[in-house]
Amino acid sequence: MKLYANEVSSATSRVRIALAVKGLAVDVQPVTIFGDAAQSRQAAYRAINPQGLVPALETDAGELITQSLAIIEYLDERFRTPPLLPADPEDRAFARAVALAIASEIHALLPPRVAARLSQIPGMDADGITAWVRHWVDVGLTAVEDRLAARRTGPYVVGNVPTIADIYLFPQVISAARMGFDVAQRWPNIAEIVARLHDIPAFAQNAPAPRT
Numbered sequence: 001m002k003l004y005a006n007e008v009s010s011a012t013s014r015v016r017i018a019l020a021v022k023g024l025a026v027d028v029q030p031v032t033i034f035g036d037a038a039q040s041r042q043a044a045y046r047a048i049n050p051q052g053l054v055p056a057l058e059t060d061a062g063e064l065i066t067q068s069l070a071i072i073e074y075l076d077e078r079f080r081t082p083p084l085l086p087a088d089p090e091d092r093a094f095a096r097a098v099a100l101a102i103a104s105e106i107h108a109l110l111p112p113r114v115a116a117r118l119s120q121i122p123g124m125d126a127d128g129i130t131a132w133v134r135h136w137v138d139v140g141l142t143a144v145e146d147r148l149a150a151r152r153t154g155p156y157v158v159g160n161v162p163t164i165a166d167i168y169l170f171p172q173v174i175s176a177a178r179m180g181f182d183v184a185q186r187w188p189n190i191a192e193i194v195a196r197l198h199d200i201p202a203f204a205q206n207a208p209a210p211r212t
Contacts, residue, residue, distance in 0.1 A: 001026040002058040007209040010171035020202035098165035106140035148189040
């Protein structure tokens with residue numbers, strides 16, 4: 001399998017964590033994503049993935065799978081052990097809900113292409129873009145924290161083992177901490193979970209790299 005990836009991308013980090021949890025090795029093809037000359041904007045990469053996004057996974061059969069959730073669920077269905085989704089239907093739905101809250105309600109508002117579009121709006125400057133990013137991270141993680149406070153029963157998001165929910169939470173919280181959020185003070189359940197995930201090599205070794 002071949003993974004088109006960027007080490008700064010939290011979406012790429014999710015897939016790398018899932019691969020590591022499963023003990024799977026892939027051929028990693030780095031794709032730059034920042035700036036006008038980014039490879040993700042160029043025709044060569046758009047011919048592979050028309051969305052121009054990372055990650056993208058090319059399977060052994062030559063099929064291209066885009067979007068981190070689709071990639072991770074493909075990996076979980078093809079390589080069953082260890083499972084990334086809980087067996088209980090309600091727990092499974094909650095794990096997916098947390099993953100989607102991060103992917104759809106937080107991360108979707110933050111990528112480079114969103115910042116690039118915002119910068120074209122009259123009156124929007126760098127401080128305004130930073131405020132935009134911090135607002136949606138704060139709103140989104142606060143909602144996840146509230147759900148965890150009401151439902152959490154184990155050391156991780158759902159029960160006693162990490163699931164797809166933890167895979168989505170971990171990179172987003174690392175990014176939030178780099179933005180200057182006091183994670184432990186604002187989101188104590190999230191902070192406790194992420195601290196445990198830091199002790200798991202599959203997570204710690206595949207965290208998103210800081211942007212330089």
